[in-house]
Amino acid sequence: MSEDPNDSHPSEGSEYAVVMRNVHKWFGPFHVLKDLNLNVARGEKIVICGPSGSGKSTLIRCINRLEEHQEGDIIVDGTELTNDLKHIDQVRSEVGMVFQHFNLFPHLTVLENCTLAPIWVKKMPRAEAEEIAMQYLERVKIPEQAHKYPGQLSGGQQQRVAIARSLCKRPRIMLFDEPTSALDPEMIKEVLEVMVELAGEGMTMLCVTHEMGFAKTVADRVIFMDGGEIIEQNSPQEFFDNPQHERTKLFLSQILDHT
Amino acid sequence: MAPVPYKVGEHPDLPPPVSVTGPLAWLRNNLFSSPTNIVMTLVSVWLLYELIPPMLDWMFFDAAFSGENRDACRAQAGGACWAFIAERFRLFTYGFYPAEERWRVNLAFVLLLAALVPVLYDRLPARKIGLYYSMAFPLIAGWLLLGGWGLAPVDTDQFGGFMLTLVIGVTGIAFSLPIGILLALGRQSSLPIIRLFCVGFIEFIRGVPLITLLFVASTMLNYFLPKGTVFDLLLRVLIMVTLFASAYMAEVIRGGLQAIPKGQVEAAEAIGMKYWQSMRLVVLPQALKISIPGIVNTFIGLYKDTTLVIIIGLLDPLGIGRSSLADTKWTGLHNEVYLFVAIFFFISCFSMSRYSLYLEKKLKTEHDH
Numbered sequence: 001m002s003e004d005p006n007d008s009h010p011s012e013g014s015e016y017a018v019v020m021r022n023v024h025k026w027f028g029p030f031h032v033l034k035d036l037n038l039n040v041a042r043g044e045k046i047v048i049c050g051p052s053g054s055g056k057s058t059l060i061r062c063i064n065r066l067e068e069h070q071e072g073d074i075i076v077d078g079t080e081l082t083n084d085l086k087h088i089d090q091v092r093s094e095v096g097m098v099f100q101h102f103n104l105f106p107h108l109t110v111l112e113n114c115t116l117a118p119i120w121v122k123k124m125p126r127a128e129a130e131e132i133a134m135q136y137l138e139r140v141k142i143p144e145q146a147h148k149y150p151g152q153l154s155g156g157q158q159q160r161v162a163i164a165r166s167l168c169k170r171p172r173i174m175l176f177d178e179p180t181s182a183l184d185p186e187m188i189k190e191v192l193e194v195m196v197e198l199a200g201e202g203m204t205m206l207c208v209t210h211e212m213g214f215a216k217t218v219a220d221r222v223i224f225m226d227g228g229e230i231i232e233q234n235s236p237q238e239f240f241d242n243p244q245h246e247r248t249k250l251f252l253s254q255i256l257d258h259t
Numbered sequence: 260m261a262p263v264p265y266k267v268g269e270h271p272d273l274p275p276p277v278s279v280t281g282p283l284a285w286l287r288n289n290l291f292s293s294p295t296n297i298v299m300t301l302v303s304v305w306l307l308y309e310l311i312p313p314m315l316d317w318m319f320f321d322a323a324f325s326g327e328n329r330d331a332c333r334a335q336a337g338g339a340c341w342a343f344i345a346e347r348f349r350l351f352t353y354g355f356y357p358a359e360e361r362w363r364v365n366l367a368f369v370l371l372l373a374a375l376v377p378v379l380y381d382r383l384p385a386r387k388i389g390l391y392y393s394m395a396f397p398l399i400a401g402w403l404l405l406g407g408w409g410l411a412p413v414d415t416d417q418f419g420g421f422m423l424t425l426v427i428g429v430t431g432i433a434f435s436l437p438i439g440i441l442l443a444l445g446r447q448s449s450l451p452i453i454r455l456f457c458v459g460f461i462e463f464i465r466g467v468p469l470i471t472l473l474f475v476a477s478t479m480l481n482y483f484l485p486k487g488t489v490f491d492l493l494l495r496v497l498i499m500v501t502l503f504a505s506a507y508m509a510e511v512i513r514g515g516l517q518a519i520p521k522g523q524v525e526a527a528e529a530i531g532m533k534y535w536q537s538m539r540l541v542v543l544p545q546a547l548k549i550s551i552p553g554i555v556n557t558f559i560g561l562y563k564d565t566t567l568v569i570i571i572g573l574l575d576p577l578g579i580g581r582s583s584l585a586d587t588k589w590t591g592l593h594n595e596v597y598l599f600v601a602i603f604f605f606i607s608c609f610s611m612s613r614y615s616l617y618l619e620k621k622l623k624t625e626h627d628h
């Protein structure tokens with residue numbers, strides 16, 4: 001990695017990877033996020049769950065400014081998200097994101113998908129970018145697909161490419177928005193394996209998912225959202241064995257019935 | 260009869276029977292598959308038989324290729340009088356460009372073909388250098404055709420014929436695509452002023468016939484511009500034709516842009532790309548690809564619309580043809596003139612259309628599976 005000595009991280013000292021203080025967001029008149037407070041420690045793994053429409057996606061999309069919050073503070077890796085484009089760029093260079101529908105670039109090969117940001121955003125020489133991309137494609141176990149187009153891969157393979165693509169700019173924080181919910185059951189496992197491995201390496205992770213097995217093995221904390229609020233948060237063990245809130249109980253009974 | 264046991268694994272791939280692949284099968288499937296189809300086929304064959312031989316006779320076998328004037332032609336043969344076209348060929352090609360300077364037009368044409376290669380053919384070695392040349396081509400061609408800097412200056416009112424068509428067509432095509440892209444992006448901008456300007460521009464231009472714009476170019480602008488501004492008529496026409504095509508281009512490209520899922524821009528933003536980067540590297544390559552048929556359609560429309568300049572007194576091939584018909588030596592030879600001009604336009608437009616099909620097919624096999 002091109003470690004620029006001048007590129008000092010204002011973040012080094014700060015204790016938290018992500019800080020959200022009294023965050024509010026509206027879509028038009030609709031109040032999606034209501035007075036959210038959340039501190040994510042460095043290296044912490046957080047799983048966010050909750051019923052559809054509760055604001056889970058909106059919450060994590062605010063962290064890399066795909067959505068703009070209207071009130072409160074969001075501080076990512078020591079950088080406060082404001083309208084300042086420099087701050088937004090800084091945050092986006094620290095935060096990787098994996099989407100439900102992969103959002104790979106269909107007109108570029110797998111390798112080109114991975115090298116696009118390093119070459120154009122980080123101004124890395126192509127050869128170096130390709131070398132790094134191959135390392136990450138190896139990590140997600142599909143180096144042999146590097147020269148294919150996304151349309152030629154299975155859903156599970158595409159999602160692993162998407163993970164490799166966001167890892168290529170060496171983020172310190174990874175956001176996952178239902179990364180396995182568009183996949184067939186037999187492909188969910190291969191994606192979760194990659195994510196578990198990533199968690200083992202100390203990456204800070206915020207993951208919206210209903211894969212409770214993943215939450216139990218990987219998460220340090222599970223957050224339950226409903227109606228734009230954080231209803232309950234706890235360690236996975238406590239959360240699943242001893243839910244406090246009625247709505248949490250109802251939700252858990254529904255998804256556990258289902259799976 | 261005792262049933263023969265089915266032998267698993269003993270079925271090699273056999274060629275299909277001739278009845279489904281041979282030429283007879285093709286005929287049966289495509290020409291004689293139903294009673295209606297049979298009738299259609301027979302009628303078509305009869306029509307072709309009635310039309311093609313007389314046309315060939317008129318155009319080639321019964322045509323005169325040399326002769327002093329119309330009567331000389333008629334004395335030789337009853338068909339077309341190509342001697343007329345042959346005599347006027349230079350006029351059709353160069354308009355009134357001075358004879359001793361015509362090598363510059365020829366050179367510009369050769370350079371144009373060379374400039375097209377890197378644009379049209381993406382597997383060219385060192386394509387990037389080639390593209391720089393292609394981008395510089397308009398300047399080089401402008402210098403060659405207009406003169407100055409060591410070349411004898413030629414006034415644009417001496418331009419005419421096919422050369423004029425190419426000048427207007429190529430300029431329009433080369434500039435309407437980038438302007439159209441900017442307008443299409445502007446129409447989606449989050450800044451209301453930019454959006455308003457682009458929508459207003461597009462809707463205004465689309466709401467007005469090209470002829471009107473050309474009249475504005477030839478007369479009205481003189482009123483608006485400060486007295487004494489020398490603003491070449493051809494330049495004004497070029498601007499109007501380009502703007503006209505740009506507005507249509509913008510709408511074609513907007514259609515393509517709308518077909519790109521929002522997730523593409525979000526993914527580009529999430530990996531840190533700026534607006535222009537995400538447009539150039541992610542969105543536009545996909546949007547332009549699906550817009551190819553519409554883009555080429557607009558190009559072809561623009562190219563044929565160049566004939567409208569006849570109305571404001573510029574002599575494109577059609578204009579040259581009409582004025583040639585006024586020559587008493589050659590009266591009445593409309594068919595020859597219009598067929599000749601039609602063939603020129605058909606060859607140009609048909610090549611564009613074929614190229615667009617080739618490009619679509621190529622991009623399809625490259626990306627989609």
Ligand SMILES: Nc1ncnc2c1ncn2[C@@H]1O[C@H](COP(=O)(O)OP(=O)(O)OP(=O)(O)O)[C@@H](O)[C@H]1O
Pocket residue numbers: 027028030032050051052053054055056057058059
């Ligand atoms: N761009 C938008 N404009 C208006 N409303 C929106 C927009 N995006 C989301 N919403 C609304 O905000 C609410 C929260 O959306 P969000 O996508 O965050 O929910 P979610 O918890 O991720 O749900 P799901 O499990 O279905 O993904 C929903 O009611 C949704 O309809």
Ligand SMILES: [Mg+2]
Pocket residue numbers: 056057058177178
């Ligand atoms: Mg969601």
